[in-house]
Amino acid sequence: MKQTSRIISTHSADVFGVCSALFELGGMTIMHDASGCNSTYTTHDEPRWYDMESMVYISGLSEMEAIMGDDEKLIGDIVAAAEDLKPKFIAVAGTPIPTMTGFDFGAVAELIEQRTGIPAFGFSTTGMNTYVHGASLALEAIARRFADRDAVKTRMPSANILGLTPLDFTVNGSDSAIAQFLEEAGFTVLSRWAMGSTLEDLAQAGSAHVNLVVSATGLAAAKALQETFGTPYVVGVPMGADYSALVRSALKTAAATGENQFPVCSLTGGDTVIIGEGVTSLSLASALELSCGKPVRVICPTECDSGILRTKDIPVTCEEEIDEAIKGAACIIADPLFKPICPEGAKFVRLPAENFSGRIWREEIPNLITHFEDFAKEVL
Amino acid sequence: MLKRVTAPKEVKSVGIPIGNAAFPSPFSSGLEYASPARGTWNIVHTGMLIPEAHEIFVCAAGCLRGVVLTAAELNLSHRFSTVEVKENNLLDGDMEELVIEGVSDILEKLPKKPPVVLVYTSCVHHFAGCDLDMIYGELRLRYPGIDFVDCYMNPIMRKSGLTPDQLMRSRLYMPLKARPIQKGSVAIIGSDLPTDPDSDLVQLLRKNNLRIHEITSCKSYEEYQEMAESECYISCYPAAKPGGDMLAQRLGSKHIYVPFSFDYAEIEEGFTHLAETLGVAAPDFAGKREAAQTALKETLAVVGSAPIAIDYTYCPRPLGLAKLLLDAGFSVKRVYLDVVTGEEKQAFTYLKENYPHLELYPTVHASMRFLAEKEPTNFLAIGQKAAHFLNTTHFVNVVEGGGMLGYQAIFKTLELMQEAHREEKDMRNLIQIKGMGCGGCCG
Numbered sequence: 001m002k003q004t005s006r007i008i009s010t011h012s013a014d015v016f017g018v019c020s021a022l023f024e025l026g027g028m029t030i031m032h033d034a035s036g037c038n039s040t041y042t043t044h045d046e047p048r049w050y051d052m053e054s055m056v057y058i059s060g061l062s063e064m065e066a067i068m069g070d071d072e073k074l075i076g077d078i079v080a081a082a083e084d085l086k087p088k089f090i091a092v093a094g095t096p097i098p099t100m101t102g103f104d105f106g107a108v109a110e111l112i113e114q115r116t117g118i119p120a121f122g123f124s125t126t127g128m129n130t131y132v133h134g135a136s137l138a139l140e141a142i143a144r145r146f147a148d149r150d151a152v153k154t155r156m157p158s159a160n161i162l163g164l165t166p167l168d169f170t171v172n173g174s175d176s177a178i179a180q181f182l183e184e185a186g187f188t189v190l191s192r193w194a195m196g197s198t199l200e201d202l203a204q205a206g207s208a209h210v211n212l213v214v215s216a217t218g219l220a221a222a223k224a225l226q227e228t229f230g231t232p233y234v235v236g237v238p239m240g241a242d243y244s245a246l247v248r249s250a251l252k253t254a255a256a257t258g259e260n261q262f263p264v265c266s267l268t269g270g271d272t273v274i275i276g277e278g279v280t281s282l283s284l285a286s287a288l289e290l291s292c293g294k295p296v297r298v299i300c301p302t303e304c305d306s307g308i309l310r311t312k313d314i315p316v317t318c319e320e321e322i323d324e325a326i327k328g329a330a331c332i333i334a335d336p337l338f339k340p341i342c343p344e345g346a347k348f349v350r351l352p353a354e355n356f357s358g359r360i361w362r363e364e365i366p367n368l369i370t371h372f373e374d375f376a377k378e379v380l
Numbered sequence: 381m382l383k384r385v386t387a388p389k390e391v392k393s394v395g396i397p398i399g400n401a402a403f404p405s406p407f408s409s410g411l412e413y414a415s416p417a418r419g420t421w422n423i424v425h426t427g428m429l430i431p432e433a434h435e436i437f438v439c440a441a442g443c444l445r446g447v448v449l450t451a452a453e454l455n456l457s458h459r460f461s462t463v464e465v466k467e468n469n470l471l472d473g474d475m476e477e478l479v480i481e482g483v484s485d486i487l488e489k490l491p492k493k494p495p496v497v498l499v500y501t502s503c504v505h506h507f508a509g510c511d512l513d514m515i516y517g518e519l520r521l522r523y524p525g526i527d528f529v530d531c532y533m534n535p536i537m538r539k540s541g542l543t544p545d546q547l548m549r550s551r552l553y554m555p556l557k558a559r560p561i562q563k564g565s566v567a568i569i570g571s572d573l574p575t576d577p578d579s580d581l582v583q584l585l586r587k588n589n590l591r592i593h594e595i596t597s598c599k600s601y602e603e604y605q606e607m608a609e610s611e612c613y614i615s616c617y618p619a620a621k622p623g624g625d626m627l628a629q630r631l632g633s634k635h636i637y638v639p640f641s642f643d644y645a646e647i648e649e650g651f652t653h654l655a656e657t658l659g660v661a662a663p664d665f666a667g668k669r670e671a672a673q674t675a676l677k678e679t680l681a682v683v684g685s686a687p688i689a690i691d692y693t694y695c696p697r698p699l700g701l702a703k704l705l706l707d708a709g710f711s712v713k714r715v716y717l718d719v720v721t722g723e724e725k726q727a728f729t730y731l732k733e734n735y736p737h738l739e740l741y742p743t744v745h746a747s748m749r750f751l752a753e754k755e756p757t758n759f760l761a762i763g764q765k766a767a768h769f770l771n772t773t774h775f776v777n778v779v780e781g782g783g784m785l786g787y788q789a790i791f792k793t794l795e796l797m798q799e800a801h802r803e804e805k806d807m808r809n810l811i812q813i814k815g816m817g818c819g820g821c822c823g
Contacts, residue, residue: 043812053750066507077409081746
């Protein structure tokens with residue numbers, strides 16, 4: 001049955017993707033929910049919670065407020081907190097009950113903005129999609145609302161990194177390694193969406209010559225920036241010498257031609273699979289194919305735009321489909337929480353992902369930008 | 381190195397002197413913050429106390445995330461499954477079918493059928509008006525060899541009727557089937573943590589040769605079922621009280637509530653009442669008050685004038701503890717709590733009148749995000765949240781009363797305070813472990 005999981009985990013949800021994407025930007029993000037969401041997000045999905053004083057809250061929706069449609073309680077609470085804490089923006093994200101009651105996130109955001117004079121967003125997340133959906137909505141909204149429309153391209157080549165959250169890259173230095181790769185490739189990094197940059201940095205994104213999309217969470221923002229500024233984008237994470245060279249070349253081509261680039265390698269066949277987020281897994285598969293000559297398929301359980309995955313890759317939505325997709329695999333690269341459903345006898349290569357197992361193996365998550373070769377040895 | 385986000389220039393303190401505080405809600409409600417202190421138990425931890433039970437949660441992915449990872453962190457994923465509610469289920473009105481078919485699908489896939497299955501429905505089922513009786517009826521028909529327990533993850537109902545915590549503790553004993561009552565057999569119910577063998581309760585029961593059942597020590601489902609032979613159920617944790625009443629009524633036994641307390645008279649009254657109900661000799665309290673006073677003096681001599689803060693996760697009576705310590709001359713400065721419970725009204729009133737400068741601080745108020753101390757302080761914290769907010773490594777790392785009860789809770793607390801004063805703890809890592817102590821009794 002497609003909606004059941006006998007034993008595996010569930011991916012971080014859309015509402016947490018919103019929080020993660022906006023975490024470092026100085027705004028106030030409110031999950032409109034009864035209880036539990038805030039604890040879940042801050043315990044399992046947010047490695048920065050202890051050290052960074054970001055304003056992520058829960059509304060504490062009650063039965064009576066939901067039944068009576070008392071949106072004023074939420075609005076009043078947000079306005080009161082905003083007056084005290086002066087966030088740069090306010091974001092309200094939805095969960096199952098507001099979805100059921102038909103809560104109008106756009107209208108409420110508009111009212112909050114009118115009362116506080118602070119830019120406000122409403123995200124009609126449902127808690128029923130993965131973090132990719134929520135983070136995409138959030139980063140796209142930032143691009144459309146805050147990117148300075150008068151931005152002028154920098155004289156020297158420059159780039160933004162889009163789709164950078166701990167849910168895909170944890171806090172092991174991968175974000176800085178990607179930035180370093182770009183600098184070494186000759187691109188000044190103007191902003192990182194959204195780890196290691198301020199809202200003001202992000203506002204300058206229109207000045208870049210190219211955008212590097214490092215996870216599916218950055219695609220919608222890339223499209224919005226292209227629509228507004230004509231900036232082309234490249235989809236891929238630089239891992240391993242050969243694939244990184246491909247990404248480097250794609251960046252230069254994109255900057256020179258204005259055409260979007262999707263650097264991939266795709267060897268035919270293969271009994272090695274990676275289970276994970278689309279863009280990062282596709283990049284790892286390409287890097288492995290180039291460095292080891294071993295064909296690798298991606299099994300993608302999170303949302304990924306059409307045209308990103310290769311024809312041999314398989315989008316999946318549930319344990320049953322994953323079970324089917326990994327039948328016959330000789331080597332499976334995946335988060336350890338997938339292991340109980342992997343075929344006996346298949347080689348299992350651990351690749352913990354914050355978006356699936358949360359904090360459990362956080363210390364073990366490799367920085368594949370700088371340590372790809374070590375990881376590739378485990379696969380061989 | 382992680383970056384520290386700049387806080388607003390000035391965040392006003394939200395602490396208030398108890399003299400100005402209102403009962404039962406000293407603070408206005410609003411947006412809520414979640415501190416990184418996570419030692420208290422949730423409904424996954426509590427459910428796992430039933431030996432051999434399999435938990436199945438039916439809800440949206442966002443709600444599943446926290447519970448599925450709770451089970452994974454306990455290394456108990458093999459006793460945990462999920463059914464994911466999607467948007468189409470909200471629109472199609474097939475929620476009942478989803479629960480029935482989803483649970484059945486999981487049961488068919490399990491390597492071995494469990495004797496008991498806890499099925500947790502959620503807020504969306506409540507709002508959709510699901511026919512839960514029909515769901516459980518059908519499941520029982522399909523799987524007559526399995527005991528199904530209706531459990532709930534519906535935090536939206538936390539202000540209506542029983543709280544989720546009370547509800548969960550009541551569900552914990554629903555599978556117990558009536559059996560002949562054995563004289564001299566009692567059960568301690570409703571606490572997540574095992575009752576301390578040194579506690580006044582266990583001491584009293586043992587002294588009178590009573591057979592003690594407690595869920596935390598049950599190794600099998602059959603052993604768990606033996607709890608139903610008890611002639612008396614004893615609860616000590618406030619949230620366990622409604623469940624205790626339900627259980628006693630259902631199985632035709634008695635339920636006695638012996639409150640966790642730091643008040644000498646209340647302790648003695650509680651145990652005297654228990655002894656009368658059990659038909660055993662009342663415990664001898666001679667010298668106990670004096671011993672407690674001596675222990676307080678000894679601890680004060682060690683701790684001295686160190687500022688002390690208490691939070692509500694330490695035990696159900698943080699204000700009662702503050703009263704005990706303040707009366708003994710300790711320098712209690714703060715109590716962290718969000719509401720004052722009915723059981724604490726007397727202590728609240730006493731403190732308001734006698735120690736009006738004692739500060740109350742909330743834990744979930746939005747401003748608390750910025751009001752944790754940036755630099756280490758010299759506070760002695762009793763409880764994880766107080767330790768976090770005051771950035772101190774000198775703290776008592778106990779949640780939910782830690783299984784203490786009676787005068788023993790006073791002696792033990794004082795002993796732990798001395799230890800916390802002497803020794804530092806790895807506060808940052810210890811407070812972030814979910815469900816403190818669950819690994820020891822869930823398995």
